Amino acid sequence: MLRIPYQELHQRLAAALRSLGFTGDRALLCARLFAETTLDGVYTHGVSRFPRFVRMIRAGRIDVHAVPELLRGHGALERWDGRCGPGNLNAWCCMDRALALARRDGVGAVALANTTHWMRGGTYGWQAAGAGFIGICWTNTLPNLPPWGSDQPRLGNNPLVLAVPRPPAHVVLDMAMSQFSYGALAGYRERGETLPVDGGFDATGRMTRDPAAIEASQRPLPVGYWKGSGLALVLDLIAATLSGGLATHQIPNDPERETGISQVFLAFDPTTLGPAEAASQIADAIVASAGSRYPGERAVQLRAENLALGVPVDPAVWREVQEISG
Numbered sequence: 001m002l003r004i005p006y007q008e009l010h011q012r013l014a015a016a017l018r019s020l021g022f023t024g025d026r027a028l029l030c031a032r033l034f035a036e037t038t039l040d041g042v043y044t045h046g047v048s049r050f051p052r053f054v055r056m057i058r059a060g061r062i063d064v065h066a067v068p069e070l071l072r073g074h075g076a077l078e079r080w081d082g083r084c085g086p087g088n089l090n091a092w093c094c095m096d097r098a099l100a101l102a103r104r105d106g107v108g109a110v111a112l113a114n115t116t117h118w119m120r121g122g123t124y125g126w127q128a129a130g131a132g133f134i135g136i137c138w139t140n141t142l143p144n145l146p147p148w149g150s151d152q153p154r155l156g157n158n159p160l161v162l163a164v165p166r167p168p169a170h171v172v173l174d175m176a177m178s179q180f181s182y183g184a185l186a187g188y189r190e191r192g193e194t195l196p197v198d199g200g201f202d203a204t205g206r207m208t209r210d211p212a213a214i215e216a217s218q219r220p221l222p223v224g225y226w227k228g229s230g231l232a233l234v235l236d237l238i239a240a241t242l243s244g245g246l247a248t249h250q251i252p253n254d255p256e257r258e259t260g261i262s263q264v265f266l267a268f269d270p271t272t273l274g275p276a277e278a279a280s281q282i283a284d285a286i287v288a289s290a291g292s293r294y295p296g297e298r299a300v301q302l303r304a305e306n307l308a309l310g311v312p313v314d315p316a317v318w319r320e321v322q323e324i325s326g
Contacts, residue, residue, distance in 0.1 A: 003310030015325035021064040037120040041302030044183025045120040076105040082115030091118040098267040106272035113245025122174030125163030129170035134268040135163040140236040148229035156248035166283040172296035177232040178220035185211040
């Protein structure tokens with residue numbers, strides 16, 4: 001891995017995006033979201049995803065000029081159309097809108113249809129918590145998770161994010177519906193490591209810790225076995241219903257054609273029912289009582305480390321970014 005200073009990484013990504021048709025603040029924000037994901041140590045969903053993002057733009061599957069459009073709303077609930085725009089910009093916009101609704105009403109809910117991959121889901125949890133709000137969001141995906149008891153991938157490995165503000169170190173849980181996400185499986189495989197616990201099934205239906213075997217079978221193990229399988233189904237159902245968009249079984253089963261995704265963004269203003277200090281004290285007490293690492297703690301540590309040492313980037317990916325950016 002190369003170590004690239006954060007500002008250089010951000011600037012190069014922004015230049016690459018401008019060469020692809022992004023303009024102004026959109027190029028800067030999209031580049032920042034990619035760079036910050038890798039800065040925080042989520043290496044599978046940051047800069048490493050940039051080449052696929054570029055290919056989808058060039059193939060016409062992502063419209064760099066499209067911005068989300070409000071279709072209808074009722075009170076604090078709104079439905080938006082992502083118009084196949086850049087998934088991270090669409091998601092950022094919709095969480096921002098949920099925050100605006102929560103400032104007005106105490107709670108905000110935005111359902112988004114017809115969007116593309118949002119990259120790191122935790123980004124939008126950090127966005128909410130950084131603004132002082134509780135945030136919950138999730139997305140459906142292409143069919144890549146078998147229902148419990150089946151060997152056919154019919155459910156989405158639908159990421160779920162829950163975030164609670166706790167300055168300066170927020171609590172942010174970002175989890176897939178499988179014990180190991182496909183990004184995590186790829187990371188273990190590329191490092192030549194086996195999983196620490198069984199993570200899925202091989203082609204013969206046996207439980208395995210071999211990440212490559214799980215990737216090949218497309219049978220990752222749902223979290224909580226049948227419970228994770230049920231949660232994946234219900235998240236898909238709610239997202240498609242509220243957004244009026246596609247459900248997992250309607251999304252192309254090809255990562256480079258994964259468009260038409262449905263998402264939900266919820267924001268709650270904890271100060272509506274009491275002072276901000278009370279919410280922070282509750283979070284502090286619960287985290288302290290757990291006696292172990294809390295969700296989001298590792299990201300804060302890696303953020304500081306990578307700011308000091310440089311952001312780890314795969315040399316082949318960095319060369320591609322340099323070529324695109326000129």
